[in-house]
Amino acid sequence: MSPGLLLLVVTLVLSISLVESRPSYSYHYQTPGGGHVRVSHEKAGVRKTEGKPSVDSVKANEDALDGYRLGWATGDTDIIIGVVTDTFNFTWVPEDDVVSKDRFPSFFGDFKANAEADGRAKYFMRFANIIHRQIGDTLYEAADWIVDDFDRGSYFNAARDGKVIWDMATT
Numbered sequence: 715m716s717p718g719l720l721l722l723v724v725t726l727v728l729s730i731s732l733v734e735s736r737p738s739y740s741y742h743y744q745t746p747g748g749g750h751v752r753v754s755h756e757k758a759g760v761r762k763t764e765g766k767p768s769v770d771s772v773k774a775n776e777d778a779l780d781g782y783r784l785g786w787a788t789g790d791t792d793i794i795i796g797v798v799t800d801t802f803n804f805t806w807v808p809e810d811d812v813v814s815k816d817r818f819p820s821f822f823g824d825f826k827a828n829a830e831a832d833g834r835a836k837y838f839m840r841f842a843n844i845i846h847r848q849i850g851d852t853l854y855e856a857a858d859w860i861v862d863d864f865d866r867g868s869y870f871n872a873a874r875d876g877k878v879i880w881d882m883a884t885t
Contacts, residue, residue, distance in 0.1 A: 774876030775853035776846075782871070782878045786859070789826050789837045791819045799877045807884035829864040837861065851875070859883065 778797045785793030795815065804813040806821070813821045826837045844857040852874045860866040871881035 771851060771875070772848060772853065775848075775873040778873040778876050778878050779846075779853065779855050779871070782873075782881075783841060787839045787841070789822075789839075791822050794818065794822070797878055799879050802878060803880050805880075805882035807882055829861045834863050852879070 781793055781797040785791065785797070795818065798815055800815060802815045802818075804818055804821070805811070806813060811821075829837045838861070840860050840862075842858045842860060844855060847854045847856075852872050854870070854872045856868065856870045858866065858868050865885050867883055867885035869881060869883035872879050
């Protein structure tokens with residue numbers, strides 16, 4: 715994982731803001747996904763009061779991330795667009811380019827063309843070091859992407875309600 719993406723991941727995890735604290739060791743956290751978690755340090759230990767996501771919800775988010783990754787691996791924008799929300803944005807960090815869902819097919823077409831330029835093999839992306847983290851109802855994924863003989867980098871994305879809500883990648 716690139717140092718920049720690692721810093722971003724650490725910053726996001728650490729930025730789950732502590733919005734309220736009490737001397738009794740009760741805390742209220744607002745999660746990046748917009749949810750809330752209350753933690754009380756009582757005699758019995760730490761108690762989390764937010765409901766746990768359903769198994770179906772977690773599975774739907776895993777499926778969305780798997781499909782999204784498959785679309786990137788095979789270069790199929792129809793798969794990618796099929797598993798993202800209408801408000802989805804992809805951020806290409808090297809150029810600070812925020813790409814909307816509508817503009818994504820054009821961006822991705824250019825990315826694939828660059829990967830295949832100069833006689834390189836047909837586009838295929840593989841992934842390494844995939845990490846998942848569930849926070850509230852959102853499943854986050856961080857990993858490395860590799861297009862052999864072209865480029866490699868790291869990415870960080872998230873799914874909620876069975877759809878990918880955002881993604882950011884760097885080289």
